[in-house]
Every structure is written in C-alpha cells, then in structure tokens.
Amino acid sequence: MRTLIIALSIAALSSVSFSGEALAKEGTATNFTLRDLNGKHIRLSDFQKNLLLISFWATWCKPCLVELKHLEKLYGKYKGKGFVVLGISMDGPETQANVKPTVQQYKLSYPIAIDRETRVVKYYNPKHAAPFSVLIKKGKVIKTRESFQVSDLPAIEKEIQDNLR
C-alpha cells in the first residue's frame, strides 16, 4: 500500500508540473571535456555561440552511420549560419580502433570526440545509447531525439532552420 501511495504521489506531483504553463522544454546543458580524434581537449563551452547538435554514435550502430552522412550534409549547408555538429563516439574499447577509419571513410568534416567513459551520455539517460542526439542553443538543451530513420530528416532540418532564426 505504501508503495502505491509513494508512486501515485510522484505521479500526481509530476502531473501538476506537466500540465502547468511553467513547463519549459529547456534544460541547462552541463559542461564537459573530452578528447577529439587528435587527442586535443574539446569542451561544450567551446560551442557557446553556436546552435550545436550533439550526435551520439558508434561504429557498430548501422542507423548511426546513416545519420552521420546526412548530418555531414546538414553541417555543410548551415555551418555558415552558426550551426555545428559534434559527433560523440560511444565506441568502447572493443571497437575504438574503428572510429578514425569510419570518420575518414565517411569524409566527416565536423568535430568528433570520444566519450570512452560514458561520462557525457549519462547526463541525458537515453534508453538506447545510440543513435541519440541533443540540440543545444546558448547552453540550453532544446531537443533530444532517440532513434533515426531517413524519414526523420525533414523534421531535423526544420528544427535547425527554426533555431537559427
């Protein structure tokens, strides 16, 4: 009975917040430091002035590889307007050696970092770690996205356009 009361209380409290006007779909993105593919430190705060799309991916994740190529096209199209893609590889030790060859094969020009300790992805608690993306504007998380299929592309591009205005 006590479990039920606790669980229902949490549900009730959350429902109040959910239905209230105060709900903001924005959260402050926590800063982080990771190494890029050349061993240099890369920080979230480096992209404070950009519209930043963080894409969590891995070499073993087929939908991620499809998404990477499309993100490269979007990056090429909008980087002049302040849009940046940061690819964060979720590859563990077993596949880390594949990361650089994959980036070279797909001719990715945007920055790639390696989250070998899953330190950054844990901030967002995705149900499935990859593909998972986060759109950040002025240090605020404005959108998260789990899974990717090519039919999601129009919505992703529209989010970028809307937030670059």
Add this chain to the structure above:
Amino acid sequence: MRRRAAVLCSLSLSLLPALAVAKDFKLGKRELNLSVTETASYSYRTDNGNSDPNDDNYHHVLSVLDLALSFGDVRLGARLDLHVFAERPCDSDATAPPATACGNRFLNNYLIDHRRRFYLPERLYAAAARPELDLIFGDFYASFGKGIALNIVKLDQLGQDTAIRGGKFIFHHSDLELTLLGGQVNFLDTDEATGLRAPWGTDPIVAARIEYRFFDTVVAGAHGVLVITDLPAGTGSRTPGADHHTVWGVGLEVPSLMDGLLAFAAEFDLQSSRVEGIDRRGIGAGGGGLPGAAAYASATLNVKGLTALFEGKYYDDFLLGAAPAKGEPYALLYSQPPTLERIKARIDGTSMIGGGRLKLDYNVGELGPLELRLIANFGLFHTWFYAESHRVYDAWGGVELQWREGTGQLHITSGMRREAEIESGQLHRRDIFVELDFEQKLAARHSLKLTSELIFRQEPNLLRGTTEDWLEGEVILSYKWAPRISLGVFYERQGEPQIVREREKRDPLLGAENYLGGTAQYFFDSGTYLALRGGQNREGLKCLNGLCRRQPSFAGVQLSFVGRF
C-alpha cells in the same frame, strides 16, 4: 492475483503520461535547472517455453526515475529504481539466497524482499565540471586507455549497468590529464531481464591514470588499478580482503601522422592476482601471486579511399572481474580487452588469446546513381586454456550501397568464423552468417526498414558424440511515419537443439523453433514515446546497440514509456 495485477497495471499507467519535466527557476540570483525523467514499463510474462516454471506468469512494473539538479557547473543527480512484482520470478536452486529463492513464490512472497517495494537509489552523484577540473562524488563510470586495465561504463540497455560509488577527480590542463578514483563497485540490484536480485559483492576499487600529449602528436599514458574481490556476505568462507588484483599499464597513441596517412596505438598491461583457495581460472590450488599480461596494438593506413586497419593482441591469463557468484545473470567484468570481433560474434572468453586481424575498407564512391563501399576482414587467433588450444579463423566481407542522396541504403555482410582444436582438429564451433539492413524513404515522412540476421551454427555435442547444426536468426520489418508512429513485426528462429527439445515438451503454439511478435511506438515528441511489444523473443545472444548478452526467452506483452525534455 487478479486484483494485484490490476493494481500494478493501473499504477504503471498512472505513471506513464506524467513523468518527464525540465524546469528552469531562480534561487536568489542563481539559475537552477531541475530535470525529471521517467522510464516506466509494465510487462506480463507468460510461459516462455523453457523447463523452468519459476520464470513464467509474472507481472513486473519497473520505474526508473532520473532526477538532476544543475546550477552553474554543479550537477546533483539520482537514479531511483522501483521494481514491483506479482508472482515474482525466483531461483529454484535450494541454496539460493532468501531474496531470490522460490520458497514462498505463490504466497505473498515479495514481503520477504520488501526493499523492492520502494524506490532504491541505484545512482547518486554530485559533480562539478570546471574547464580544467571534473570532480564527482557518488556514482561514476571509468575507463582507462584501451579499457584493458579498467572499463566500467554505462551498459543499461541490457539492464546490466554498473558504476563505481566513491570519488573521482580529473584534472585536465593543457596537454595533461590526471585521473584519480576510489570507491566500491555498484551494480544494479535487480536484473531486469530475469527479475532476480544481482548476487555479487561490492568490491572496492582504487585507480589512477596520467596522460600527456607530446608535440601535439603523441598521447602517452600510464595507469594502475587495485581491486579487492570477494564473495557476497554469507555465501562463502573466504577471508575478507584476501583476494585482490593489481594491474599496471602503459599506453601510447599517435592519432594522426603524416597528415592523417597513419595512426597508431599500443598498450601493455601486467596483472598480479591473489585468490584464496582457487586461481582465477577456477581450478588448481592457487593462492599465490598469479601473473597475467596483455599487449595490444593497432595501426591504420589511409590512402585515397582505402583504409587498412591492423590489430594485434596477446592476452595471457588476463581477466579482471567480480568473483563468480551463484545464479549470476551475466559475468560482471571490470575490464574489456579490445577486439575487433564482429559485435554479434559469440566468443568463449578473451582472457587467453593471441593473434591479429586485418580489415580493409574501400570507399569506391559514386557509380552512376549509386554510392558503393566495400569492406573485407580477416582474423587469425589462437586461444588456450591450460593444455587445450584452439585456432580461430574469422573472415567476413560486406557491401554498403546508397542511392538517391542517401534516402535509400542497403548493407549486406556475410562471413564465417571457425574455431577448432589445434592438435586434434576437432571442431569447437562454426558460424556462417548473413546480415542485411535495408532502408528506403517512401515519401516525405514515410520510411521502411528491413533488418535481418541469419546464422548457421555447427557445434559438437560432447554428451551425444554428434555434431549439431542449426539455424538461428531474426527478420524485423518496420515502418515509420515520422514523426509520430513506428510499427514493426518480427520473426525469430532458434533451432539450437537443446532449446528445441525443451520447447517441444511445452507444446508451443508456433512450433518449437519459431517466435513471432510485433511492436508499436507512438512518439509524443522526438525523445518521448510510448511503446508496446507483444509476442515472443528467442533465448540466445541478444545485441542491442552493440552490446551483447545471453538473454532468456520472452513471451508476453510489455508496455513502456520513455520521456525526457
């Protein structure tokens, strides 16, 4: 029972639409952000066809509540898990600990395990991230170098997330990075796949690593790890603190030489272990200092669309993990030696292995309306376990095709992995596999996806003195109407003779080798969705987003909600 099931069901549904909130607010002049994320599921498992009745016919509500409060560079977080069962699954082993034993299953048995009836703080942390400093108290993950010495990272997709609870300090200034950590291993209390309590002890770990980047080119690192492993209280008679493992290692990484033409990485680690009564391999008198060693190197050459990746390794009795515990749902390891094995390959241990692998990746480029990429891989390894040694051939190749500016693609990979005893030539295992991924955008917001994997396996059955062949695999067809709806149907086959023999006795509806099911997802937002899964999944190695674990078969329905903002 019906009333309890109804309460569980209504409880889970009451949680569903509500629990994903992010809120910015001010406290004095300070801006704070509170985010609440809920992942809830209700599942009912019917008879899954195995011979154990104790994992059938139970209801399970799982609520994972993530809370995070951020202000400035500080973040406070918690993950609270609630498991509520009706007719909970149990371990029929008479020697199982009371928390998981079957004794009172069909009575009001979850009273004897009342910790499950409340939200348990599985993860708690306070973290501060400054440009040159990361400080974490509470639960954190850690991975050093190539993961040979220490690799405890987020793995919750398969319900086997493990962290370290203690303190971690990372100092990164210019080209220097220094990490110090200490704490106890903190695994999830309840295994989601089986519903059983995790049985390990909470092993203490201390570790340190220093990394420096020289001449803008070379990253050199050194590390040390000490783990004290023990059995859970009340399950063994070992002297507390007697068993310990130390690992020392150095590594070198040259990410880019000659303008990206070459890259190189290497690591060497030494392990020394002391295990009372037995050695790490589980036999022999043990008790003394047991040496282990691991060496790993990889090199990449990149020339005009062709990438050649070479990997070489030698691990001799190198293994770092928790002491095996009765009824453990999976082996709890603290390190993960690198391997370029195909992610879905079934591997019997990587602690005593030597060999190399070459992988070629050639981007052919555009051929009319198509874009083509070719991949080929060949690996040759020796594994050994005392007097017995095996040779492993691993060869596979693949094609990746894209068309219409990437709105359609096809990946096909096929190959064979063969493992046989060197002296007698007797087959240990042979897998021939075909993997296929196809995706096509149909119209502006519609797409179709087909994913399939078929494996033809061959293994000797030592008890019967025969060699057994079987087919296992899956075909998944899914359709997405972006951004709201995703529908899927799947067919799975598991012809492994031992599993089929058990299922034949249970008279399954679709035949002993077949499994069928479907999924439906509704996305309220890109990160918030409701999912329904029904039908059957086969027992066997399941890989989800690249992580693999042998899962029990599933039969029943699951309704889940994932929400975050």
